[in-house]
Amino acid sequence: MTGFKSQDEFYEAGDRVYLPHLSVDCVIFGFHENSLKVLLLKWKNGPWCLPGGFIKHKESLDQSANRTLKERTGLTEIFLKQFHAFGEPDRENGKRAKGSWIGKRFITVGYYALVEYSKVFPEPDLLSSECKWFDVNAVPDLIYDHNQIMNKALETLRLSLNDHPVGYNLLPEKFTMPQLQKLYETILGETLDRRNFQKQMIALDVLIRLNERKTGGAHKAPYLYRFDKRKYDKAMKQGLRLSF
Amino acid sequence: MTGFKSQDEFYEAGDRVYLPHLSVDCVIFGFHENSLKVLLLKWKNGPWCLPGGFIKHKESLDQSANRTLKERTGLTEIFLKQFHAFGEPDRENGKRAKGSWIGKRFITVGYYALVEYSKVFPEPDLLSSECKWFDVNAVPDLIYDHNQIMNKALETLRLSLNDHPVGYNLLPEKFTMPQLQKLYETILGETLDRRNFQKQMIALDVLIRLNERKTGGAHKAPYLYRFDKRKYDKAMKQGLRLSF
Numbered sequence: 001m002t003g004f005k006s007q008d009e010f011y012e013a014g015d016r017v018y019l020p021h022l023s024v025d026c027v028i029f030g031f032h033e034n035s036l037k038v039l040l041l042k043w044k045n046g047p048w049c050l051p052g053g054f055i056k057h058k059e060s061l062d063q064s065a066n067r068t069l070k071e072r073t074g075l076t077e078i079f080l081k082q083f084h085a086f087g088e089p090d091r092e093n094g095k096r097a098k099g100s101w102i103g104k105r106f107i108t109v110g111y112y113a114l115v116e117y118s119k120v121f122p123e124p125d126l127l128s129s130e131c132k133w134f135d136v137n138a139v140p141d142l143i144y145d146h147n148q149i150m151n152k153a154l155e156t157l158r159l160s161l162n163d164h165p166v167g168y169n170l171l172p173e174k175f176t177m178p179q180l181q182k183l184y185e186t187i188l189g190e191t192l193d194r195r196n197f198q199k200q201m202i203a204l205d206v207l208i209r210l211n212e213r214k215t216g217g218a219h220k221a222p223y224l225y226r227f228d229k230r231k232y233d234k235a236m237k238q239g240l241r242l243s244f
Numbered sequence: 245m246t247g248f249k250s251q252d253e254f255y256e257a258g259d260r261v262y263l264p265h266l267s268v269d270c271v272i273f274g275f276h277e278n279s280l281k282v283l284l285l286k287w288k289n290g291p292w293c294l295p296g297g298f299i300k301h302k303e304s305l306d307q308s309a310n311r312t313l314k315e316r317t318g319l320t321e322i323f324l325k326q327f328h329a330f331g332e333p334d335r336e337n338g339k340r341a342k343g344s345w346i347g348k349r350f351i352t353v354g355y356y357a358l359v360e361y362s363k364v365f366p367e368p369d370l371l372s373s374e375c376k377w378f379d380v381n382a383v384p385d386l387i388y389d390h391n392q393i394m395n396k397a398l399e400t401l402r403l404s405l406n407d408h409p410v411g412y413n414l415l416p417e418k419f420t421m422p423q424l425q426k427l428y429e430t431i432l433g434e435t436l437d438r439r440n441f442q443k444q445m446i447a448l449d450v451l452i453r454l455n456e457r458k459t460g461g462a463h464k465a466p467y468l469y470r471f472d473k474r475k476y477d478k479a480m481k482q483g484l485r486l487s488f
Contacts, residue, residue: 061331
């Protein structure tokens with residue numbers, strides 16, 4: 001609603017600034033100490049929703065998603081990845097203001113990101129009363145098809161573990177295999193076999209085992225690892241191809 | 245252009261039938277005997293392009309992609325998968341009819357499919373002079389950003405080999421490991437190591453080795469395989485998770 005004096009003016013003339021029929025929605029997953037959360041906004045006196053917005057006439061989809069996320073939650077420098085466009089003709093159930101450009105059908109392009117949530121500090125915008133992390137297993141009823149959008153993003157995030165390494169920026173610089181396993185288990189929402197996990201992770205060839213063990217506590221202290229950043233970046237770019 | 249008497253009428257009033265600013269484009273890959281091709285249309289007296297079209301006011305994105313593909317190429321019952329929305333503000337380079345709804349900016353949603361191309365019989369529509377398969381390595385300059393859309397689809401198809409099995413409907417019911425390897429090599433555009441390929445394919449656990457060998461020719465005839473359809477379908481649905 002940037003640049004409009006009131007909600008009425010936005011309803012009346014928003015399409016001078018924004019393309020009709022098109023929006024973006026962001027699914028921001030937050031990881032911290034074995035829990036996976038998603039960032040939601042609450043409309044003032046209204047339902048919870050994903051942070052979303054509209055596309056300016058001369059703006060790319062990616063720019064629009066980044067600007068929207070910043071305006072609605074204050075978050076910047078988040079690596080957003082486009083994952084799916086949602087275009088059922090009745091996806092808003094006619095719940096938006098009739099008559100206005102905003103009451104018409106919208107196709108929304110979904111973006112997602114995974115961040116270390118203790119490192120970002122979301123703030124609600126003027127339209128919203130709250131901006132809050134929810135456990136992915138305890139998400140309330142969201143507006144329109146936003147639950148479906150969130151679930152599709154979660155599915156995409158889980159499948160992405162096959163394609164790309166995960167963990168850089170989410171784990172400490174040096175970490176143990178059990179910590180990495182916990183990260184995968186948290187994203188997948190299931191328990192994994194320890195030996196098999198370790199074998200597969202080492203086969204990905206993006207880890208360096210350090211000549212250090214984690215100190216304190218355990219009888220047999222686990223080794224510390226760090227990512228080989230060059231190999232990690234290469235795998236991010238090329239994908240973790242089945243190693244033919 | 246269905247339902248319009250002329251191109252002029254379509255330019256003038258197309259937005260009564262179609263949403264403004266939105267289109268779909270289909271990247272149809274065809275596999276046959278170790279070659280990978282892509283289906284292109286040629287505008288009458290114009291450039292080559294992907295088969296694409298517009299979204300009716302009460303139509304879902306998926307319906308729109310399927311209808312468009314049928315209207316433009318005659319192909320039906322193709323499993324189209326949405327892969328990316330393209331939304332750079334200058335992606336058409338202002339090449340479309342100015343003044344008309346169709347001269348405005350369009351965001352296009354890309355779909356792709358992989359078919360056995362000897363089994364489908366594309367036909368150009370009234371707007372096009374030709375509808376033809378091109379080798380993916382010999383695609384001409386296409387309209388707008390259609391080369392970029394095709395390349396992104398190819399990248400998605402290649403990455404999808406990590407997530408999903410491939411081959412059912414593309415290979416004969418019974419096939420040899422070298423035939424399956426050729427399929428992967430053709431899609432990936434590179435040569436693979438024979439032993440490693442076989443090991444990885446067997447590890448996917450979607451193949452049944454038959455008590456038959458391919459007859460004729462070779463000194464040591466290779467075993468025949470078929471897909472375990474139940475496991476194949478399950479892997480299509482759940483993805484080929486790194487086997488944790």
